[in-house]
Amino acid sequence: MINLKNLHVKLLALILIVLSATITFYKVTELKLPLMPVEEADLWTVEAKVTYKASPGPSKVTLLLPKQVPGFILLDENFVSGRYGLTLEDNDLNRIGQWAVRRSKGEQTLYYRMQLIPGEKEKFKDKTPTYPQPVEYPEIMRTAVTVLLEEVRSKSADIKTFAHELLIRLNEPNADDNIKLLRTEATTPRAWVQREISILQGANIPSRQVNLLVLTDGARHSKLVPWLQVHNGQRWLAFNPKTAESGFPANAIIWYYGDAPLLSVIGGKSEKVDFSVYKQSQGMAALTQQRAGKINPKIMGFSLFNLPVQTQNVYRILVMVPLGALLIVVLRNIVGLKTFGTFMPILIGMAFRETELLWGLFLFSVLIALGLMIRFYLEYLRLLLVPRLAAVLIIVIILMTLLSLLTHKLGIDRGLSIALFPMVIIAMTIERMSLVWEEHGPSEALQQCAGSLLVASFSFLIMTNALLEHLMFVFPELLFMLLACTMLLGRYTGYRLSELWRFRSVILKG
Amino acid sequence: MAWNSFLQPSRNLRKLGLLGMNQRNGDYVLRYNPRKFYPLVDDKLRTKKLAQSVGIAVPELYAVIEAEYQIAKLPALLEAYDDFVVKPAHGSGGEGILIIKGRRNGCFRKLNGTLLSCAEVGYHISNILSGMYSLGGQPDVALIEYRVDFDPVFDQVSYQGVPDIRTIVFRGIPVMSMLRLPTRQSDGKANLHQGAIGVGIDLVNGLTTCGVWHEDLIEAHPDSGYSINGLAIPGWENIMQLSAGCRELVSLGYIGVDIVLDSRLGPLMLEINARPGLSIQLANKKGLLPRLQAVEKIKTIPASLVERVVLAKQIYRQC
Incomplete structure (x- = not known):
């Protein structure tokens, strides 16, 4: 049963990968969509x-x-x-x-x-x-052409050099009488090209x-x-x-x-x-x-470029979220990192889009630290859970407002982007962190906080990568590939990296 | 050094048959524990009532507090009891459990001697009701129950709390057991990640083997200094049979059964866990996988608990 289930997942993943790879391949080779972002x-x-x-x-x-x-x-x-x-x-x-x-x-x-x-x-x-038929030149031109072609032929090796030499002679400013004769009646550029063509015809070119x-x-x-x-x-x-x-x-x-x-x-x-x-x-x-x-209007009918530009910009961000989710799967199920909440780091990472990484980390840490201090004070007041959560949320918003005002006064405009932080997520983070702090001690709380920030930074870096953004937006069928990967990871029953550490005493003994 | 030598630690674990988190979830919990039976174990009130109905011994239930207004009546409710335990019905990992041992000056005395006023106990219950300790923050109910007066056999190797015996029962056959000893650090709680000691148990004779504290191997209790090896657990056969019987109780294939030894009442079943932790392997210095696979090979599990315990001992000897 278990093997059947594994096979099922593998087959499904294979189908999704083949589907997505085929569409992408077709779009790259036949529709000539660029794989690299070109500005x-x-x-x-x-x-x-x-x-x-x-x-x-x-x-x-x-x-x-x-x-x-x-x-x-x-x-x-x-x-x-x-x-x-x-x-x-x-x-x-x-x-x-x-x-x-x-x-x-x-x-x-x-x-x-x-x-x-x-x-x-x-x-x-x-x-x-x-090959052109030999032409009959007018009487007066015939000798001039023959002489010219003879001269040029003796000074050239192939058709290219022949044509080049001939054109140089025909266009020489201090031309001899032969050439002058050939120039008569060819005053417009078009007539001149026709004249050259007829002379080349004389050489069977x-x-x-x-x-x-x-x-x-x-x-x-x-x-x-x-x-x-x-x-x-x-x-x-x-x-x-x-x-x-x-x-x-x-x-x-x-x-x-x-x-x-x-x-x-x-x-x-x-x-x-x-x-x-x-x-x-x-x-x-x-x-x-x-x-x-x-x-191919049929395939491109499904292109995200058909959407209104505003919606396009939303989807530019949305199609990056699955990448962050895959990252979370890898970091949690294969590496074994601990984070607050499953997808909280992705939301924080998305907020970093507006603040840039270092400012984002700084503002986030400040906000969490201040919020945590106030939360410890609230603990002392013995508030019930939901009112307490609401209080934390309000305090987070007050803190955000104050930070924005303060940084604006100081002339640091970056601080204003704090307004884009997901405040509910931050409030929940503060609440969870204070619980972990109480029950498992500060080191566990700080560890989980650092883990969350690490994952948030990774997901920020992945979700803002220009190449990946281009790929995901131009080839949204890659979402099937991501889905297949997460499904395969969903059947990964091997050890987590953190378990190698956790069971180290047994490993060393063995 | 082969190119893939970085895989060596992982291969060593595999060779030792250690069960990892992913495999526990993917191959055992998801496969043998149907979701619909989870409420039976997640709600300790239901587990307790279920156990009582089939005659499995559990700590006596004093009161259930379901709503905030009942907290006001707390003094009256608790009047008859000096010793009791307050726990959330949906708690996990031993969180939210408050153990009261006696009264002094109108206050309740915690295990570690700290005094709590009735209002403070009320606040704790209120936190439980609002879902602070339940999975997903769902509103919860608080149970007030008999505080186990644990068997003095573990007096010297446990610090204040209630030592319990965790047994992994797979398809009704006990496969691995450990004794969990509270320490000063674990605040009387018996959960390993809160700082309790895990001690491996020989399933055949019920003697403790070796201990692990914070994932380090130890031989003596860190608070008392007494050796934790070679302790005989009284009534071992009973404990094994009690654990094995819990499989039918909750219809789950892969469970962790927690049992405490009361000095008067003998083994009492505290709770059943549908996602038992992996540290039991560290305490026993053995991987679960070989035993789980041996149980998987058995076509039909005997209904008789005695036969199951015999099977468990056979498997223990083999791996």
Whole structure:
């Protein structure tokens, strides 16, 4: 029977542990919830504002949008489009947003807004291009291109160095006539990137234009910057088309690929896109919860982050209490410490949250000492139990008030936090302590008091640990794990550490 | 030194068969003592009445004080008695027990000679009524009963109080006994944690073996200096049978039975404890576990008390 019961407890604990570990594992690996507490993260909000003048009649607006943002996690996006119907289409690398309206007139404004946080570089399925067909250059450029490519080829080892060398030559300030010739008619940045692409094509090197948005906090009227990417057979390498520097600028995102226009409007004119960007710092935990909620709304429906902030703050403390309870179980049933009351030390430990540890210990000791002295006086008055307890409670509150007033007068604001001490608990502690003092002597009373304070300090340290608080709040399913642990400890029938001391005379003899 | 040498003390205890607090609670108290029978032992008034109904000898009950107003009538109530004991019905660990031995100048005399006025006794009773000594502070009743005039056999080895014999009875078989001797420090009380001495008893012949005081082994009473070893306890068979019979009385499997020896009335059952302490092992320098396990192996416990005592002695010899 006993073994069956043990087995039952063990099985139940196993189920709880597996359940809690599975949910936690899923939340960490799939929903990417952080195991470590991260204080703040940058939340970028990018807004594309499309304006145009609509001609009377139907109009259709097409805006190219990013499909994925490498290096960032897309938290949220929305379209503010009023009466417009919205369709989203996917092509290989971009998304195409289309707004359409049957009747419109005058100045029109449409918004696309997205929120990004820095995140892991997600695997981006980029396509490997086929080798480009040789191009026919205009007569005058043909020789210039051939000469340039020959020169560059002799000074480079692979595609990367080739592209770099070529771009340096094309952008040299004191360029020779060949280069000057190649620069003709390529005045806009976009045309210049296209020119570079066509020259690279002459060397059979695939390349493409990408259009970047540089994230600058507070930027308004930002425009996209065309950039050059060259494929070296394995992957795409990015180059600054004007300086030949490799890579992307810091904090830049690829808005779209290719040379198609960003915005096109049918049934309107003077269309333009303005980007504005701003950055906020937000609690990482909340952000990641929001992100996880996008991935799996069912599981995250049970997240504590869904509660109102005030309630959240209460639960931040509440989910820590089981840790304190587990600590009490360990200290009492495995170590064998004696305390006043079972969970009294947890409540004292929670009060220490407001006072900090050392001040808490000091104020608590002062309060208990003063209360105990008055309690001994009450003993002399022969009061009945309940009125005596009530008297102790009132005296505790008077003492707290006096201590607060005194410390405030002295300019020690910490002393004010004594008001948060659980006064009923303190009154009961004083009463019990005086009984133990009477019946078992001062040493036993002081021992139990020291034990309680020790446990209270431990539980304070555990319950205010930032990592544990983060873990318990983000992964409340760990409560099942704690439950399993306490149940297993509930079937622990081995010796307590204190018993090794208690039975020492027998041990020494044996 | 093995890596787990820090476990050595614990292994030594295990080898000696010492029962720990966790195991006592988990494997014996929780398993053999059904909760519903606890009130029978927690309320000493009920235990006493139950015992009287089946003819087990207990100290005579003089009065029960259940309400504050009865305290006013205390002088009249106590008029007929010079010697008496006041105890809470739900007390634990010997707390709240007041022993009065005689009167002087209209005052009551405590065991240690201190004089108490009637009002002071009343205040003590009032504390008992308000639940000061009961578990969880529940309101309680006070019992006033016969003060045991203990057998002079222990005169030289007890200081003022009433020595008693605590026996652990498991499934109706006595497994371990100790004699508890009050000291000056224990204020006449017989509880080890209040400073009384525990002396191990040979279950076969009723001779004391060795003593423990404050968890230290001793051979002589600290107050009188007389040896506490080799004392013969009168009427040992009787005491064993009386203890064994308490199992049926309260339907609990794992109990501690406290018995006192009255000079006129012989062994009287004082109280039964559903969570008996572990110090008895220190007093006997023996662990309870081997004996408990031996009793667990017995399929059916004989109904006859004589047979049970025979079994107890067999088990005592084996472990």
